[in-house]
Amino acid sequence: MSRVYNFSAGPSMLPESVLQRAREELLEWGESGMSVMEMSHRGKEFSGIAKKAEADLRELLSIPADYKVLFLQGGATSQFAMAPMNLLRGKKKAGYVATGLWSEKAIAEAKLFCDVQVVASSKQNHFTSIPVQAGWQIDREAAYLHYTSNETIGGVEFGFIPESLGLPLVCDMSSNLLSRPLDVSRFGLIYAGAQKNMGPAGITVAILRDDLLGETVPGTPTMYDYQKQAENGSMLNTPPTYNWYLTGLVFEWIKNEGGLAAMEARNIRKAAKLYAAIDASRFYSNPIEPASRSRMNVPFRLADSAMEKLFSTEAKAAGLVGLEGHRSVGGMRASLYNAMPEAGVDALITFMAEFERTHG
Numbered sequence: 216m217s218r219v220y221n222f223s224a225g226p227s228m229l230p231e232s233v234l235q236r237a238r239e240e241l242l243e244w245g246e247s248g249m250s251v252m253e254m255s256h257r258g259k260e261f262s263g264i265a266k267k268a269e270a271d272l273r274e275l276l277s278i279p280a281d282y283k284v285l286f287l288q289g290g291a292t293s294q295f296a297m298a299p300m301n302l303l304r305g306k307k308k309a310g311y312v313a314t315g316l317w318s319e320k321a322i323a324e325a326k327l328f329c330d331v332q333v334v335a336s337s338k339q340n341h342f343t344s345i346p347v348q349a350g351w352q353i354d355r356e357a358a359y360l361h362y363t364s365n366e367t368i369g370g371v372e373f374g375f376i377p378e379s380l381g382l383p384l385v386c387d388m389s390s391n392l393l394s395r396p397l398d399v400s401r402f403g404l405i406y407a408g409a410q411k412n413m414g415p416a417g418i419t420v421a422i423l424r425d426d427l428l429g430e431t432v433p434g435t436p437t438m439y440d441y442q443k444q445a446e447n448g449s450m451l452n453t454p455p456t457y458n459w460y461l462t463g464l465v466f467e468w469i470k471n472e473g474g475l476a477a478m479e480a481r482n483i484r485k486a487a488k489l490y491a492a493i494d495a496s497r498f499y500s501n502p503i504e505p506a507s508r509s510r511m512n513v514p515f516r517l518a519d520s521a522m523e524k525l526f527s528t529e530a531k532a533a534g535l536v537g538l539e540g541h542r543s544v545g546g547m548r549a550s551l552y553n554a555m556p557e558a559g560v561d562a563l564i565t566f567m568a569e570f571e572r573t574h575g
């Protein structure tokens with residue numbers, strides 16, 4: 216067996232020790248005589264697994280007691296609709312910050328339900344920076360303020376939590392939740408698909424403040440109602456039990472590695488060395504304003520774009536995969552989530568230098 220360094224934007228690498236533990240427990244979990252995949256979601260064993268996952272997430276993020284934690288399906292994309300369906304609460308407008316393709320998707324979905332006010336946008340500079348907060352036009356009548364803390368495709372990341380003038384702050388943290396410590400109490404709602412820093416695709420975490428629950432737009436389907444999901448322990452229907460279990464193993468792994476401060480320190484080191492290598496070269500370039508650069512997703516271009524295919528092929532032969540940029544933007548992209556070891560980044564930097572030496 217030879218495992219590669221997988222730089223995919225998601226689904227992405229999982230910690231090897233998590234996969235090994237899952238393998239050990241694949242046929243029988245504990246003394247249950249069965250795999251987690253075969254368990255009833257209402258049984259004692261799975262209830263314990265689900266509760267532990269929530270408790271570990273609460274501990275990692277110091278989630279205050281007046282917040283619910285939900286484990287949902289439908290990906291972050293469903294949250295683009297669930298957020299307005301649940302948080303408009305009789306209001307007709309919501310504020311959104313436009314920083315890239317993911318926030319634009321969230322905006323498009325919100326428009327199905329309300330008047331979207333774009334309070335700030337970096338579209339004019341092709342989403343290569345996070346707009347400084349000073350000029351934002353926040354309407355106090357809006358139901359909430361939504362932003363995307365890390366744009367997975369563009370490679371820009373917020374280095375600050377925006378001031379929302381008392382509006383509930385809503386954030387799509389799909390690609391950087393658990394990559395650094397976070398003050399959850401600043402938010403009304405946080406949501407994230409698991410498949411970057413938390414686990415396999417197929418499960419989505421939502422963390423939301425109690426006082427925002429209970430008033431949905433008319434016609435909201437039961438599955439899309441946070442209150443009903445919370446009342447039923449995220450088990451209104453059969454949940455993705457195995458993904459929930461794996462996500463719980465990742466939470467345990469993060470705790471054992473030293474928690475979010477340790478994740479952040481490692482993520483800073485990994486991103487800093489890759490950006491330094493790109494900046495030091497004439498062959499590679501990253502278009503993002505330095506203060507807005509993402510620690511999670513590092514897009515880069517080759518001086519000669521015709522060499523991108525060759526770059527991917529040779530990288531793959533060197534055990535470095537998933538480096539192609541998103542299909543909408545092209546170029547290359549290295550995703551450096553929690554489970555990417557520093558040795559993987561070192562191997563990428565060495566490969567890039569060698570590729571430049573031979574083809575540059």
Ligand SMILES: Cc1ncc(COP(=O)(O)O)c(C=O)c1O
Binds near residue numbers: 225293387388389
């Ligand atoms: C920032 C961000 N938001 C939303 C999504 C959509 O997530 P999903 O595919 O889980 O619906 C992604 C997926 O890559 C993402 O990176």
